Amino acid sequence: MKAHATLMPFDSVEEALKGDREASRSRLSLNGMWKFAFAETPSQRIVNFYEEGYNTSDWAEIKVPAHWQLQGYDYPQYTNIRYPWEESEPELMPPFAPTKYNPVGSYVRSFTVPEDWAGQPVFISFQGVESAFYVWVNGDLVGYSEDTFTPAEFDLTPYLRAGENKLAVEVYRWCDASWLEDQDFWRMSGIFRDVYLYTTPKAHIYDFFVLTELDDAYRDAELKLKATITNYWETQLGTVTVEAQLYDSEHKPVLAQPLVVTTTLGANEAEVDIDASVLVANPLKWSAEEPNLYTLVISLKDHEQQLLETISSRVGFRKFEIKDGLMLINGQRIVFKGTNRHEFSCHTGRALELQDMITDIKLMKLYNINAVRTSHYPNQPVWYELCNEYGLYVIDEANLETHGSWQYDQLELVPKNVPGSNPAWTANVLDRANSMFQRDKNHPSIIIWSLGNESFGGDNFVKMHDLLRDADPSRIVHYEGVTMWRDSAAATDVESFMYAKPHKLVEYAHDFRPKKPYILCEYSHAMGNSCGGLHIYTELFDKYPVLQGGFIWDWVDQAIWVNHEDGNGGHLAYGGEFGEQPHDGNFCGNGLIFADRSVSPKLVEVKKCYQNIDVTAVDLANGVISIRNKSLFTNVDRYTLQWSVAVDGVLLNENTGSLSATAAPGETQEVTLPLPTINEGEAVLTVSFVTQEASAWAEAGHEVAFEQFILPAAEQKAAAVKRKESSGAVQAVETAAAITVSGADFSASFDKVTGSLVSYQVRGAELLKEAVTPNFWRAYTDNDRGNKHHERCATWRSAGEEKVLRELSWDSLPDRVIVQASYLLPTTSASQCTVTYTVSGNGAIEVALQLAPGEGLPEIPEVGMLLVMDSSYDQLEWYGKGPEESYWDRQSGVKLGLYKGKVQEQFVPYLRPQECGNKMAVRRASVTAANGAGLQFTGAPTFELNALSYSPFELEAHDHAHLLPASDKTVVRINYRQMGVGGDDSWGAMPHPQYLLQANRTYSFSFTIQGK
Structure with a gap:
């Protein structure tokens, strides 16, 4: 049947107003259990299974909609760029389909046409079948279809009979059209979207x-x-x-x-x-x-x-529209605060349930995301209906990606490039564009059509563009691939880039030639511990009108839940775990949310960077702040202005709603807050805007924007408080093995061979499980691995552990003992490190680290000290940024405050274990047992804190979280700084230079440790 808009006949205006298509008398669902037979190749399939006399009663059953790979047949395969058959059939060229391994699924079920449909035409709708299929009814061939992600509908009227009818469907894993479906996702098959019959009047x-x-x-x-x-x-x-x-x-x-x-x-x-x-x-x-x-x-x-x-x-x-070089929605310049989104569930793959979609869209709205790109195919129709209802701008993308058919920097179109300018592919790609358009044209949320993804260029894209613009002048057309083949520039109405560095955005903004509006259709690659530097991009979107936002890659980790054979739980699997080749490992773990749809710390940063209300300080001494409303249509008075002051993390004053802000869209307003008098301590002002009423996606009181300020007078008072610290008597004893410093109820021992603090006892309890040591390594992240950080910076990995003591000295003073250890670090060119311990009579130990890197060394992953405690010390409390993890280049979304939790809770379950759990701007922290005994750390003035159950080296040694062994320790890292996590991309980009610890300077910092 010809492609058409999503619709369903109703019998009355009242039913049509309700719009529940599934409840229509004219619709009969065929979802459920079907008979199923599987063959590994077309030659092995049961050829005549569709015949009326063929008995399928002994066949297994399979669920529809679903992928057969998630029901015990075949295997899922994750590849990014490569075609999945490249290793088994390397000689294969388009348009031919694989033959050595190309599974076929044979589906059978029966149905009876409702009696009240008598005399009316009857159609069948397959909303999504991957990748190609034939349909028979009562032994007669009805038709064939390909294009996985748009409906295929057939007129069954001539083939039907009274009573029971036999429906047979033969699905091929790969077909000629699979050359057009090389998306970065799990390759799976089957009838994975709804199947239903429907009738219409004549x-x-x-x-x-x-x-x-x-x-x-x-x-x-x-x-x-x-x-x-x-x-x-x-x-x-x-x-x-x-x-x-x-x-x-x-x-x-x-x-x-x-x-x-x-x-x-x-x-x-x-x-x-x-x-x-x-x-x-x-x-x-x-x-x-x-x-x-x-x-x-x-x-x-x-x-x-x-x-x-x-x-x-x-x-x-x-x-x-595009007007005066800018994209406008209802006359206002739009900024896409977007994400890409694959349809994916860790349990059902692309056969998403309605609740999965509702969860997605509510989270997007809660975290200030206003736009979504349907990467890289048309989604289920209900997704667009949710976007209409909840409010998201949509780039609707055609089912087209041929990434494995071309090479970066190629200089001409070649026969393998699909579809290129090859007329043999023209009708196919035009049909895909048309099928998307016809089905989705009535959704107001869709404002841009996209021709597909990473398919290079060629005349076929210009033809697709022209088809869409001619059919629908109310929307514009997007295609990023023309950046690879500028001869096809007419295929897109916007300039779209992937993963461009910030300086490239600035260059485009400063280029005064006539130009198209600019978006990043993919940016801030959210693989593992990532999205560092996101604020740099969003600040540029605010600064330059022509830069109109972007879409983070991507929304949800694509990982598949696998139950363990022993019945003891399961884990999230990624590429390579199903015996498939080729595969791309955990490159499918790019989500702002985890595969189970729980929120990752990255999304917290997105919320802050994407917020529509900015608050800046004007005169904090007198409580004057400025409120800038970046919304296009919403007055700030829609929200309640809340503010509070906390001193050293303890709430002093809270004010809700007594002041109002009324900045109209695009306007700025100054507000004076009646701040309390602060006598001592560090005073932190938090200004928030929260929803006044509940909505479809948020409860009343949901925070949409915030900002924090340290009140200026408090900094001086906080410093004054520190000078009041007192001390008691202290003594030192040197033996052949150690220097032991003790006081009224503590002792600290330093090993004379290593110079390390190896024992710290308070009231008879040993607080250290292993020696305190300088540390210059973090468990490498996915981004680190992508830019070869773990190879380039390997010289720092064991520098602290393999340090060589050059000199150990100590000096006893009436109220303190100073122990100083100087080390040679075995880096590529030798580095110098000095650790000075100042032990006071009250048991406090000030630890000062100085690092002088050698010549020509790479950047340093982190600079700090590492200590290990027993696992019974599992209670963490800190006054710093939280509660989520934060990093040098990803700390906008967390708040300075007083937090506590279990050490085990600080582990963040990225798909592959890596650096996680860091806390920025920590003033003080404690790691204690349930009885309150343990260690307290104080910054001078701040430090970075990381407390986990594993060392960086253990995290690196395991490629799945469930493989990490049971831990008997708490590993605490007190750092001057850890380098940023980066995130411009995950295959070469490093953190921005301002977030690197370059090895061209001396680093010094100190903190105090004290037993509790």
Whole structure:
């Protein structure tokens, strides 16, 4: 059947207003258990299984919709760029499909057409089948289809009989079209979206297109309706009437009189197109901020004005355009605060449930994401309906990626490039663009069509662009691939880049030639511990109008839950765990949320960088702040302004709602806060904006924006408090093996061979499990591995552990003992390290580290001290940034405050174990047992804290979290600094230079450790 808009006939206007297509009398779901047979190659398949006499009663059953790989057949395969058959059939060239291994799934089920459908045409709709399939009914071949991600519908009317009917479907894992479906995802197969029958009257609204055209003032609108009416009668039907009424959110009619068009239908599947319009005065406008929706109900009546059917569609009045070189939504410059999103569940793959989608969209809204790109194929129709309802801008992307068919920096189109300019592929890719457009054209959330992803260039993309622009002038067209082949520049209306470095954005913004609006269709690659430096990009989006945002790669980790054979739990698996070749390992772990849809610390940073209200200090001494409203359509008074002051982490003053901010969209307002008088300590002002009322995606009181400030007078008072520390008597004893310093209820011993603090006892309890040592290594992250950090910086890995003591000295003073150890570090060129311990009579030990790197050394992963305690010391409390982990280049989203938790809770379950759990700007912290005994750390003034159950070296040694052994220790790292985590990409980009510890200077820092 020809592609058409998503629709379902209803029997009444009331049903159409509800819009529940699954409840329609005209729909019969075929989801459920089907009979199934599996073959590894086409030659091994059961050829005649579709015949009426073929008995499938002894076949196994399989769930539909689902992938057969997740039900015990075949294997899932994760590859990024490479075609999955490259190793088994390296000689294969497009358009030929693999033959050595190309599984076929044979599906069978029966159905009975409802009695009240008698005499009406009956169709079957396959919403998604991967990758190609044949359909038989009652032994007759109905048809064939490919294009995994748009519907394939067939007219079953000629093949049906009364009573039970046999439906047979033969699905191929790969086909010629698989050359067009080389997306960076798990390669899986089967009937993975809904299958259903539907019926229509013999006169039927086959298709429709609703456009809303706002006037130049973006006030009044013209509602345009195009529709196609089909007649399945064998005779001319005569006059029919199409009647359309617009309803508001309370289901009240908006139009004084319905839009009415009368036409005449010819015989035997004759079609007639109608085109009509009506003016709508000042309708509520749709945007991601204010997703106002109406419902258009279209009724078809016969010549006697008897209702034949109704259909409905949600309508949003909005105008998206490029004007004066900028993309505008309803006249305002748009900034895409976006994410890419694969459809994926760790349990069901791409066969997503409704609740998965609702979870996704609520999280996006909660974390200030306003846009999504459907990477890299059209999603389930309900996703767009949710985007309409909740408010997300959508780039809808055609099912096209051919990354493995071309090379970066190639200078000409070659035959293997798919689709390129090859006319053999033209009809195929135009059909994919058209199928996406026709199905999705009525969703107001979709404002940009995308031609696909990473498929190089060629004339076929220009043809796709022209098809979409001709069919739909209300939207623009996006295609990033022209950056690889500039001869195809006409294929895109925006300049789109992937993973461009910030300086490239600035260069584009400063280029004064006429240019297209600029977006990053992929950026801030969220693989593992990543998204460092995101704020650099979002600041540029604010600074330069032509830079109109981007889409983080990507939303959810693509990992598959695997139950362990022993029945004891399971784990999240990534590429290579199913015996497949080739594969790309854990490169599928790029999500802002984890595979189980829990929130990662990266998303907290995104929320802050994407917030629409900025707060800056004007005169903190007098409580004056400035509020900038970056929203396009929402006044700040929609939210409650809250502020509080905490002193040394303890709440002193909290104010909710007594002050109001009223900055209109795009405006800035100054507000004076009546701050309390602070007598001593560090005073931190937190300003927040929270929702006043509950919404579909947030409870009342949800914070949408915040900022923190250290009040200026408090810094001096905090320093004054520190000078009041007192001390008691202390003594030192030197033996052949150690220097032991002791006081009233403590002792500290230093090994004379290593110079290390090896024992620290307080009230008779030993607090150290292993010696305190300088440390210059973190467990490498996915980004580190991608830029070869673990190889380039390997000289630092064991520098602390293999240090050589050059000199150990000590000096006893009346109230303290100073022990100093000087080391030679065995780096490529020798480095110098000095650790000075000043032991006071009250048991406090000030630890000072000085590092002088050798010549020509690479950047240093971290500079600090590492100590190990027994695992019974598992209680962590800190006054610093939290509660989530934070890093030098990723700390905007966390707040300075007083936090506590279990040490085990600080481990972050990235798909592959790596550096995690760090805390920035820590003033003080303690690691204690349940009884409160343990260690307390104090900064001078701050340090970075990391307390986990594993050392960096143990984390590196295990490629899955479930393989980490049971721990008998708590590993505490007190750092001057750890380098940033980076995130521009995960295959070569390093953290930005300002977040690197370069080995061209001397580093010094100190902190105090004391037993509790």
